Amino acid sequence: MSVSPDSIATPAGARLLVVDDDPTTLTLLQQVLQGDGYNVAVAHSGEEALLHFQAGLPDLVLLDVMMPGIDGYTTCERMRQLDPHHDVAIVMLTGADDYDSIDRAFAARATDFITKPFQWRLLLQRVRYALRTGRANRELRLIRTRQAAARRLARLIFFHYQLDDDALIWSDSNLPLVEGSVSAPAHFHQLVELVPPTDRQRVDAAIRRARVYGEPLDIEVPIVVEGQSFLLRLVGQLGHIGSDQRVLSGALQDITVQRRNEQIVAASQVLHEDGTGYSAT
Known part of the structure; x- marks a missing residue:
């Protein structure tokens, strides 16, 4: 039986948190991501997203920029305060050609951005890339921590x-x-x-x-x-x-x-x- 490259690239059991105040967008994102093999939790606001984040760090967050209450930028900044090592990949959802939003997303220390309206195949690929990047960062930090400990001992x-x-x-x-x-x-x-x-x-x-x-x-x-x-x-x-x-x-x-x-x-x-x-x- 042949296995497609896409299925190989999907991290089994990765935990995703999707944050958007629009119920239709939230439902579509949840269905598409679950169909690709991810465990998906949802939040309708930045405040709710932070409660999920504090309860247990996900592997990746898909975070809408424009939301009532605290917006996506503030939510991202607060998540980074809870995750100072950037172990969690945070992908911001922005409007197409909204370059100011993209700049502000990176200023808030987001990992990547995806523009609306979504191209679903591209979204899945960007999610996989962000997950691989986050995993590589965690592994690199662990290696550096071990090396630092070895240097101290020696x-x-x-x-x-x-x-x-x-x-x-x-x-x-x-x-x-x-x-x-x-x-x-x-x-x-x-x-x-x-x-x-x-x-x-x-x-x-x-x-x-x-x-x-x-x-x-x-x-x-x-x-x-x-x-x-x-x-x-x-x-x-x-x-x-x-x-x-x-x-x-x-x-x-x-x-x-x-x-x-x-x-x-x-x-x-x-x-x-x-x-x-x-x-x-």
């Missing part, structure tokens, strides 16, 4: 240094220190300024060789922040974005605890080797 931060623009961009706003907090430097020279004077020339030279000559960057960087000493590992590699923009990309990790534990293990081994506390088997 005390790791990533950077991109755009050589042509002299712009240093970090994945987090602060350096990943085991204790204390300091803002990630806007330039490499600010990082070097945190290094004790005896090591500054070595660190600065390694960064310069990576920037100018493309040498792989892999050095241990001691820094002092508010009287506390830390040991960081800085790694990076010169590359390109597109055909011409040069970028030094890499990572910075706080290895203070790792080195401290290695020293404890090494000291313990020395004690055993010189006979102190050693028992032969």
